[in-house]
Amino acid sequence: MNPLELPFWAERPLRVLVTGCAGFIGSTLCDRLLEAGHEVVGIDCFSDYYDPALKRENLRGALAHPSFRLVEGDLNELELTERVADRQVVFHLAAQAGVRASWGQEFGVYLQANIAATQLLLEALKDLPRGGEGFRRLVYSSSSSVYGDQPHYPVTEDVDKHPFSPYGVTKLAAEHLCELYAANWGLPASSLRYFTVYGPRQRPDMAFRKFMEAAARGEVWRIYGDGRQSRDFTYVDDAVDANLLAAADASSYGAYNIGGGERIDLLSALRILREKVIEHGIAPSVTMVHEDPVKGDVRHTGADPSRARERLGFSASIPLREGLDRMARWMAARISS
Numbered sequence: 001m002n003p004l005e006l007p008f009w010a011e012r013p014l015r016v017l018v019t020g021c022a023g024f025i026g027s028t029l030c031d032r033l034l035e036a037g038h039e040v041v042g043i044d045c046f047s048d049y050y051d052p053a054l055k056r057e058n059l060r061g062a063l064a065h066p067s068f069r070l071v072e073g074d075l076n077e078l079e080l081t082e083r084v085a086d087r088q089v090v091f092h093l094a095a096q097a098g099v100r101a102s103w104g105q106e107f108g109v110y111l112q113a114n115i116a117a118t119q120l121l122l123e124a125l126k127d128l129p130r131g132g133e134g135f136r137r138l139v140y141s142s143s144s145s146v147y148g149d150q151p152h153y154p155v156t157e158d159v160d161k162h163p164f165s166p167y168g169v170t171k172l173a174a175e176h177l178c179e180l181y182a183a184n185w186g187l188p189a190s191s192l193r194y195f196t197v198y199g200p201r202q203r204p205d206m207a208f209r210k211f212m213e214a215a216a217r218g219e220v221w222r223i224y225g226d227g228r229q230s231r232d233f234t235y236v237d238d239a240v241d242a243n244l245l246a247a248a249d250a251s252s253y254g255a256y257n258i259g260g261g262e263r264i265d266l267l268s269a270l271r272i273l274r275e276k277v278i279e280h281g282i283a284p285s286v287t288m289v290h291e292d293p294v295k296g297d298v299r300h301t302g303a304d305p306s307r308a309r310e311r312l313g314f315s316a317s318i319p320l321r322e323g324l325d326r327m328a329r330w331m332a333a334r335i336s337s
């Protein structure tokens with residue numbers, strides 16, 4: 001089902017805010033909302049975590065759309081009350097992403113972008129008039145990294161959480177903030193715990209994109225650890241569907257696993273990726289080598305999808321092979337242009 005056909009989305013245009021609108025997932029969400037006739041304000045500070053030019057490229061379509069307005073700035077510095085005043089749905093994707101960079105001095109950036117900014121946004125939303133023409137829901141982009149290493153897979157939402165990276169700690173703290181604003185102020189909110197999202201526009205620090213770009217330069221693929229670590233890879237359009245469905249979530253607060261539906265080890269995923277890289281002419285061949293594991297990386301992830309299926313009607317629809325085919329086609333077109 002296309003979530004935008006839900007009665008919730010039938011009133012057009014709904015007035016929507018997307019934070020982190022220039023990022024990988026945020027820009028894909030904006031395009032989808034605009035295509036469906038909604039009115040979108042996007043906030044992004046074009047942080048330099050990766051090349052801001054790539055973010056401008058992500059936003060090119062949205063910026064050309066008459067129903068899109070960009071507010072360029074940092075959530076920690078903007079006058080947010082003004083920015084959210086007429087918004088009905090807020091998708092909060094702005095964050096300092098990435099597990100590996102969250103150690104040491106950089107942690108301060110994570111605290112500001114992931115925790116402090118979320119608290120400011122919640123403060124701005126808590127007194128808005130609710131329902132109908134007023135504010136309806138906050139959908140927060142959380143992460144499977146809140147779980148850390150777990151004794152059993154797949155994980156359900158209620159297991160004890162032991163984040164294994166400073167990044168995971170900040171994502172969990174922001175979830176707690178959403179939950180406590182829901183409990184104290186009746187602010188309707190949902191947290192979506194994505195499991196490794198991939199697809200066109202994927203962040204350049206993430207594995208599939210890194211590997212595709214390395215292949216295009218004729219470099220070997222350097223794999224952290226033995227490659228037997230497993231992931232529940234989620235195609236970006238499925239993550240966007242989950243956001244749209246969560247906007248219509250009927251609970252006062254809900255946290256949901258958003259996974260791709262197949263858990264696969266990294267080496268098997270990379271074999272498919274290699275096939276697609278060769279098929280789409282990105283590189284004629286690829287060699288893989290192993291390197292030491294990286295601190296903060298969990299060994300496995302795997303989502304129990306039951307709650308999101310039962311309460312939101314979400315189930316992933318793009319299998320890994322299909323998703324990697326689409327991503328490789330996108331990358332091949334980018335390289336040749």
Ligand SMILES: NC(=O)c1ccc[n+]([C@@H]2O[C@H](COP(=O)([O-])OP(=O)(O)OC[C@H]3O[C@@H](n4cnc5c(N)ncnc54)[C@H](O)[C@@H]3O)[C@@H](O)[C@H]2O)c1
Pocket residue numbers: 019020021022023024025026043044045046047048049055073074075076092093094095096097098112113117141142143144171193194195196197198203
């Ligand atoms: N990509 C994944 O696999 C994945 C997995 C789990 C969770 N998430 C979460 O999903 C969200 C989107 O991730 P992504 O991969 O698209 O990341 P991204 O880095 O591409 O997008 C995040 C955007 O937020 C912006 N931003 C950061 N701090 C900001 C601030 N203080 N004010 C305004 N804008 C700010 C950045 O400039 C960037 O454009 C993040 O919250 C991330 O933690 C992503």
